[in-house]
Amino acid sequence: MKRAFPFSRTLTVLLAMALIAVLVGAAAMQALAQGDDPASTAEPEVTAAAPEAATEAASDVTWTVNEMTFQSNYPTGFTFTIDLTSSAAPIARGRVVWTHAVGTNSQRSQSAELDPETGKLVADWVVQGGDAVPPWVGITYTWQITDEDGNAFESEPEYVEYEDTTREWLRVESEDVIVFTEGLSAEVGPLTVDAMAEQRETYRQAWGDLLPYKPRAILFGDQDAWLEWRKGLQNPRVIGTTDEHWGATVQIIYGGDMEDLAYGTVPHEIGHLYQGQFTIMTPGSWFIEGNATFFELHQQYDYEASVREMAAAGNLPALLDGTGPGVSGNNARRGYDIGYTFWRWFVDNYGLDGHRELIELLDQGISRNEALQTVTGLSLQEIESRWRTWLGASPIPPTLFPTPTMFFFPTVTPYGK
Ligand SMILES: [Zn+2]
Structure with missing residues (x-):
């Protein structure tokens, strides 16, 4: 973002x-x-590309890995090679599957070509269009290989980096x-x-x-x-x-x-x-940017003071009803700052544990406003007025809640990552 x-x-x-x-x-x-x-790296260990043998439990096939290599071709991509044999049959095909962040669901793969001269499998990933990745991302990869009898082999994960040596x-x-x-x-x-x-x-x-x-x-x-x-x-x-x-x-x-x-x-x-x-939060909203801003340890200026000035001047907009302040264009900072004060107020009152409860509810697909009401035990109107009062504004937002019945029908917004 x-x-x-x-x-x-x-x-x-x-x-x-x-x-x-x-x-x-x-x-x-x-x-x-x-x-x-x-040597202090905590990433998965890089094992040397020394010959190793792995036996598949389900069959009598012995797979022998003679060599595995990775080469960064930054900025155009990277190349994996493997030289291995199956005791049962010639190698039929293979591919490499990798992730840049172990523990996430994000995976990519590249099918390999069998080099007729060397007998090695070569998987060459080349940057195309908008799928470029920056230098120095981590790459944790495994080879998935099948021989001509249909026996399958998967290598142990290897960890490398997309180096820029230029x-x-x-x-x-x-x-x-x-x-x-x-x-x-x-x-x-x-x-x-x-x-x-x-x-x-x-x-x-x-x-x-x-x-x-x-x-x-x-x-x-x-x-x-x-x-x-x-x-x-x-x-x-x-x-x-x-x-x-x-x-x-x-x-x-x-x-x-x-x-x-x-x-x-x-x-x-x-x-x-x-x-x-x-969790799940709406991209490009005061809510998500205010939340990220909450984790800053250095501010370019005093964000809270700036929003307090806004509040004192009667310019604090409605927050929870509708989309709230924007976070792009000329007034981008305004949305970040207002969002920051909301999270500041929220954590001051409900703690980091309240933060965790809230993001867990959002992660279940519950809307922002419903989740806020659940964690605080307050109506939306009460949440908004307490935040406004804390900032020194009048408790009633300019356009919030035109009729009292609105309190009980919070807008359900489809959320996506
Ligand atoms: Zn951000």
Whole structure:
């Protein structure tokens, strides 16, 4: 999901903020020292492509794998090969099945060709149209192979990455995240690691668990590098994409607010990965963007204060009746900020456990308004007026609930991911 464009950034940096940044920076450098160890990866282990034998329990066939290889052809795709034999018959066909995020339902596959000269199976995945994937996504794959007698073989999962060796990337990995940066200050990775550690228990409590995979933040500083991977997706206005099928957020950063990137953008975007994994929310709504904004640890300005000003001026729109404020176009930030205050108010009153109860109801397909009423035990009108009163607005929204009977017939909206 696209993140809103960076708007005005706070010009004044509070002394306290600067102190925090210094402390955080120091902690993050330690994290780099620990997290940078290539052996510390928690992803499925990469096994060497050494010969191995596997015997299918259901038959007497012995499959012998002589060699398996993976090659990244970034930015155009990747190639898998396998050299194996079946004791029963020649190899008939095979395919590779892979996921970028283990624990999600997202799978892709590529059928293989049998190379007549070498006898190897070769599966070549080439980027087409809009299906490009960014560099440095993880790829956990298995081979599924059949011999001419119909015997089937499936290899153990292997883990590799879609490497971009044409540029200088920095990689920092921790318990919470894998960060790749290109064309950015070396501090960005460690700062992001620190931000994600700080949010770990908040995510866990709000969603009921951590993501089943380790999310990736792939952060570009260079426009050419950014445009290169997005073959067929050349809308230059897009400055970031987060996709649960990749288990990753990719962002290009203009300007140099590293703190906002690490503590604001990444936790927000990882929030979208949690939404995709754990619940159903309407894309492009104040509700989903306000929720992701709730997970930011750094704000470009004081969002709550901005909405309080709106409330004091009598400009706070109706929220729960209808679609509420939009989150695109010139007033995009307004929808994000208003949505943020709603989630802030909700969690202040019902806790992160209330957040979890709410997203569980949404995940069952229950509408937003019904779920809110269930968790709070309040009518929609009462929820909206309490939120408004908390912001210093008049309790009655401008156009909400034209007749009292409306309270009992909340609009049922079809929700989709
Ligand atoms: Zn967002």
